[in-house]
Amino acid sequence: MCPQCRAFISADDRVCPYCNSEVNPRPVYRRSTADDLGGLIPHARFLTIVLVLINTGLYIATVLASMRAGGGAVDVDSQVLVNFGAKYAPEIAQGQWWRLITAGFLHGGILHILMNMWVLFDLGAQVEDSFGGARYLLIYLISNITGFVTSLFLLPGLSIGASAAIFGLIGAMIAMGVRERGSRGSAIRGFYMRWAIYGLALSLIPGTDWAAHVGGIAGGFIVGLIVGTPGFSAAIERFWQIAAGVVVAITGLAFFDMAVNLLQVSK
DSSP states (O other): OOTTTOOOOOTTOSBOTTTOOBOOOOGGGOSOSSOBGGGTBOGGGHHHHHHHHHHHHHHHHHHHHHHHTTOOSSSOOHHHHHHHTOBOHHHHHTTOTTHHHHGGGOOSSHHHHHHHHHHHHHHHHHHHHHHOHHHHHHHHHHHHHHHHHHHHHHOOSOBOOTHHHHHHHHHHHHHHHHHSOHHHHHHHHHHHHHHHHHHHHHTTSTTOOHHHHHHHHHHHHHHHHHHOSOOSOHHHHHHHHHHHHHHHHHHHHHHHHHHHHHHHHHO
16 A cells, blocks of 8 residues: 555555555565575575474474483373473462573474474464564464463463463464454454364363463464554664563573573483
């Protein structure tokens, strides 16, 4: 939509054909068309692939640690997961708050990691493209926290997995559909509401942390409503970039505490 005359124009137009006003590209499209990391990761889903690599790398690390402890090569020993930062109420009660973050990057078995990364690779790319990088990180990381905070109060046992953040991505897309007016918003809402219903129904399977899923989708919906999608204001975009940087720094601190804990338990 042209910011001057409000006429509908194509995404490729740089000058409005109706009022001849110059139209700047949306911030989400201002990124270089070159691939990141020398072409190893396509820029269209750069952050999504980084998240997949982090989750996969930690799964491999926990499998190796589990094998050294006498466990199998597919499923991860529960004590290893606790050592690496699973959500576990007794340890969190001792002040290990960082587990509410690191738990979202751990997985207990090959099917667990494959299913979550498959959904993240598909859904994450859609959210990253719709919201832009900064908002995407805010949605993913904050809904990860809200998911495990909810789980801590409702299901205080051992819990892990990226599904809390993944449900947050679904919630954010529903929020985008709520903010969008007209038939496009209705179509977006309907599509992702079906995702949410199917996902929450599967959450009723015994052993699944339904509380983390509920907390994740609620957190993602709220963040999605607040941040909106990229616009034309450079100041607003800068604000969300700084906010994303703060959340990433907190996540980095959580991983640092996880590493310190691993050194302590390995002694």
